[in-house]
Amino acid sequence: MTTPPPDDLGSPAPPPNPWTPPDSSADPWAAPPAPPTPPRDQRRAGWFASPPPGASYAQLARTSRHRWWRPIVGTLVVVVAWLLGAGLLMVVLARTASPEAGFDPDTLWPKNPTWALALSLATIAVALPAIWLAAIWVQRRRPGTLSSVAGRLRWRWLAHCLGPALVALLIAFTVYLALVPGEMRGVLTWNTTWTAFLTTAAVIVLLVPFQAAAEEYLTRGWLVQAAGAYLRTPWVGILLSAVVFAALHLPPNGWTWLAHGSLGVLLAWLTVRTGGLEAAIAYHTVNNLVVLLLEATAGPIDLSTVRAADWRSVVAELVGYAVFAWLVVRSARRHRVASVVAAEERSPRGHPAAA
Structure with a gap:
């Protein structure tokens, strides 16, 4: 008789604290312990390597196939593939889009604001396949390990995070309106047509989830795990991802740097704390949908x-x-959301047990 596998929301027992190292005397700046090297026949059997049981989210890239150069080369592959994908998308749309888009032949950018919005979101979204390619081809691990310690995106847990994201945004708007009465009138004033609004809203609803997810997989996913492949502490990856996230938004002043940087730190911390990108994707998506609409x-x-x-x-x-x-x-505590890789259950003969 086997124990039922955990569902999207948790595991039978409370998850270990990912912030507490197994050995309290261990150096947090030291590299995480290397996973055991599989036998030669297993190494030849498949392309992918799995993270060891007990690994936190930040250490999911440190598999038996990890080498010092893989995160570095993988990052270069992400950047190059992203730029090539975005450029190819711009060229294809410039040649196939309707004349009303008003593509500039020199910049390959549309003059129509709705098309410009769609292309802006789409060129960010194409980072997703670039990141998955680097995980598969360079690091030789399943792209699902970028999603969570479960090796996949935990959709039920992501859905549970949408409500808190909406509540937090409403509270933030309320506080801002209390501090600056009347400041939001320009945003809340209707100054468009229903046709234009519905067209723009369709673009936002269709593309924002992919754009937000791409930014999360790049910053809170790839960068946090790249740093975690070298260091035991997750904080280097958390701070690095926050700086990159803030820089990508081209902040015009120090207050904007602080706003984006603090959000980057918070979402990266929640990613490690809950063992996956679900909370970060939920907040980022809800925030962008509300603000852009x-x-x-x-x-x-x-x-x-x-x-x-x-x-x-x-x-x-x-x-x-x-x-x-x-x-x-x-x-996460109430639903016992797993924050580390679960141990593989095995049958008395030593083989993985059937679900």
């Missing part, structure tokens, strides 16, 4: 212009971040 009511959206933050918007956002973190951690 509100902006669409005021007319065309220009993502090339980054709105500068001030201390009041940062305070409001930090309150929302804290609420989201508290709700997610509380829910």
Whole structure:
């Protein structure tokens, strides 16, 4: 008789704390322990290597096939494949799109704001296959290990994180409106047509989930695990991913750097704490959907212009971040969400047990 496997929301026992090393005297800056090398016949049997049981999310790239050069070469593959994919997408759309898109033959960028919005989101989304390619081809591991310690995206847990994300955003908006009365009138004022709004809304709803997921797989996924392949502590990857995440948004001032950087730290910490990208993807997707849909009511959206933050918007956002973190951690404990790779159950003969 075998124990039923855990579902998307957890495991039969509370998960170990990923922040506590097995040996309290271990150097947090040292490399994580190397997983055992499989026998020669097993190494030849398949392409993929699995992370060892008990590995935290940050250490999922440290498999038996890990070598010092794989994260470095993999990062280069991600960048090159992403740029090539984005460029190819722009060329194809410039040659096949309808004339109303108004593609500039020199820049390959559309003058139509709706097409420009769609292309902006799509060129970010093409990072997803680039990241999966690097995991499969360079690191020789399943791309699902970028999603969570379960080796896949835990859809039920992601759905549970959508509610806290929406609650946190509503609280952040409320705090901001209390600090700056009337500041949101320009965003909340209807200044478009229903046809234009519905067209823009369709683009946002269809593409934002892929754009948000791509940013999460790149920063909280690839970068956190790349650093975790070398170091026992996850904090180097957390801080590195936060800096890259903030830089990708081209912040115009220090307050904007602080807003994006603090969000990057929070989402990366939650990723390691809950063992997967689900909470980060949920918050990022809900945030972008709400913000862009509100902006669409005021007319065309220009993502090339980054709105500068001030201390009041940062305070409001930090309150929302804290609420989201508290709700997610509380829910993760209640649902016993696994934060480390589960031990493989085996039959008395030593073979993996049947589910």
